[in-house]
Amino acid sequence: MEKQSRLLCSELCVQRRLYEVTLNCAILAWKDIQIAKKHTGRAIYGAVKAGSSCVPVCEIIAVQEKDDDTPCKNTGKWQKVPQSPADPCQHAFTVFYVERTRQHCWWCSNVTFHCSDHSLCLLWVQTIREQLALLTNRPKSLLVYINPYGGKQRGKQIYDHKVAPIFSRASISTDVIVTERANHARDHLKTEADLKKYDGVVCVGGDGMFSEIMHGLVSRTQQEAGVDENSMEETLMPCGLRIGIIPAGSTDCICYATVGSNDPVTSALHIIVGDSQAMDICSVHNEDRFLRYSVSLLGYGFYGDVLTDSERKRWMGPARYDISGVKTFLSHRYYEGTVSFLPAEGNLGSPRDKMQCRTGCSVCRQSSSDKLVSKNEDSVSDAECQDTWTVIRGKFLAINAASMSCACPRSPKGLSPSAHLADGTTDLILVRKCSRLDFLRHLLRHTNKDDQFDHSFVEVYRVKQFRFSPRYQECDSEVDLRESGVTGKRFLSQICREHRACGCMPSQSNWNCDGEILPHTAIQVR
Ligand SMILES: CCCCCCCCCCCCC/C=C/[C@@H](O)[C@H](COP(=O)(O)O)NC(C)=O
Ligand SMILES: Nc1ncnc2c1ncn2[C@@H]1O[C@H](COP(=O)(O)OP(=O)(O)O)[C@@H](O)[C@H]1O
Ligand SMILES: [Ca+2]
Numbered sequence: 001m002e003k004q005s006r007l008l009c010s011e012l013c014v015q016r017r018l019y020e021v022t023l024n025c026a027i028l029a030w031k032d033i034q035i036a037k038k039h040t041g042r043a044i045y046g047a048v049k050a051g052s053s054c055v056p057v058c059e060i061i062a063v064q065e066k067d068d069d070t071p072c073k074n075t076g077k078w079q080k081v082p083q084s085p086a087d088p089c090q091h092a093f094t095v096f097y098v099e100r101t102r103q104h105c106w107w108c109s110n111v112t113f114h115c116s117d118h119s120l121c122l123l124w125v126q127t128i129r130e131q132l133a134l135l136t137n138r139p140k141s142l143l144v145y146i147n148p149y150g151g152k153q154r155g156k157q158i159y160d161h162k163v164a165p166i167f168s169r170a171s172i173s174t175d176v177i178v179t180e181r182a183n184h185a186r187d188h189l190k191t192e193a194d195l196k197k198y199d200g201v202v203c204v205g206g207d208g209m210f211s212e213i214m215h216g217l218v219s220r221t222q223q224e225a226g227v228d229e230n231s232m233e234e235t236l237m238p239c240g241l242r243i244g245i246i247p248a249g250s251t252d253c254i255c256y257a258t259v260g261s262n263d264p265v266t267s268a269l270h271i272i273v274g275d276s277q278a279m280d281i282c283s284v285h286n287e288d289r290f291l292r293y294s295v296s297l298l299g300y301g302f303y304g305d306v307l308t309d310s311e312r313k314r315w316m317g318p319a320r321y322d323i324s325g326v327k328t329f330l331s332h333r334y335y336e337g338t339v340s341f342l343p344a345e346g347n348l349g350s351p352r353d354k355m356q357c358r359t360g361c362s363v364c365r366q367s368s369s370d371k372l373v374s375k376n377e378d379s380v381s382d383a384e385c386q387d388t389w390t391v392i393r394g395k396f397l398a399i400n401a402a403s404m405s406c407a408c409p410r411s412p413k414g415l416s417p418s419a420h421l422a423d424g425t426t427d428l429i430l431v432r433k434c435s436r437l438d439f440l441r442h443l444l445r446h447t448n449k450d451d452q453f454d455h456s457f458v459e460v461y462r463v464k465q466f467r468f469s470p471r472y473q474e475c476d477s478e479v480d481l482r483e484s485g486v487t488g489k490r491f492l493s494q495i496c497r498e499h500r501a502c503g504c505m506p507s508q509s510n511w512n513c514d515g516e517i518l519p520h521t522a523i524q525v526r
Pocket of ligand 1: 206207208209249250251252253296297303306307321325406408410411414415443444446447512513514515516
């Protein structure tokens, strides 16, 4: 490999030991000179060499010249200002950089380099800053929305104590809005915010808060592009701004499934270094009316009921989902309806693959380049593929569509472990009516290594579009019951008798759309 040309190379002190410090356009490295001398002649390949460290320039957060009278970062002790110009510690600069700690967790670490010469110190600070300025994907100005009521109601504290200090260290300017009501952030983004001023939007909250911000941005983008959101045929315009998520909610599945952890500092560092990941968005319609967008879970039956019940228990914080989960599980209701879908074609894999989608995933890359090609070639529209719809009628405990894995601390592999973040598909999971014990086995498999799809009553499909209609429509349920020649009460008691053996109850549910309840049960999703 060709050695990258050195921008700087100096002998500097770190904690009073002499280091050879080098900077090229990609890497800052420092090597303990004495240890290096001891090892000369002995080749150490592969592993990090003893006494030497390095950090990629793209993971440097900031560099700061040290004032003479500040405490030394490395020792934590106040240092006496040396009077002799020959003192090798007289001038110093500190480099703040990303350090990997636990799995997928990042931390902001720092190292202080000392030298006797002020101009050398300045040269280092200036050169590192010039290198950082070349990293154009880093945000300089951010619009931050904090939901003070999400999760354990610690959004504001998390932002003030853990995130704001590193944003300011990285010289990112911020406009911070603490929301005063639900949909405050969405409405502000949709109509008021001067988006030209910002390089991105930051969401401090949970999945519901992310959903608000995503709706605000997506709707604003469609308005400005003249795209009618109510039309299922129109192609939506992708958003120009990125959304960063500082997890401060209850499930935090969108953060966990994209970053791999729900640690606020890790997320802040990803935002600072300018990392980004494209994400699939489903649009949900009822007839010709747009209802909502979804990026994580669209769930009817079990997850719809858990959410409906948990909304009344919001005061409990994240524990509400556990209580409502047990209650919903015990009620063991099933739902009748028809699911139709357009299966995903090509090399998009199957939900039963044993792979996990990550940034740079080849399936997602392939899928987005395919989309560009098909746009240019004006390929067959979805309307012309009507005949490939698959139709499934049945009785279900749960119907879930996972557009990403939906991994979260409760289920580290998620609802659909191999779902892709940006392949243009969603994984449709149908859990048919089964015994309580079988359903419990299925649920528990979300929390361990066993395959939750390996049950006779579970089917899973990777799809581009789907529709659902309940057997008893919300508005014409009266009609359905009358047509069947029985009154509502008699009808239900008849069903109860029929189903006593399996312990199920047929009923209506609601859709859980990324943590929000949808007002309709018959939906079309694309
Ligand atoms: C008896 C043992 C049961 C264990 C089942 C574990 C399965 C957990 C799978 C959870 C998948 C969650 C998908 C994310 C949904 C969020 O959008 C939503 C809203 O999250 P938020 O309150 O905004 O953080 N949360 C829920 C629980 O519906
Ligand atoms: N200031 C506010 N007061 C009340 N609700 C709010 C406020 N700001 C946002 N919300 C709403 O709170 C809901 C839950 O927020 P979220 O941050 O996702 O927390 P959680 O993960 O606990 O559900 C969202 O639907 C959002 O619209
Ligand atoms: Ca997907």
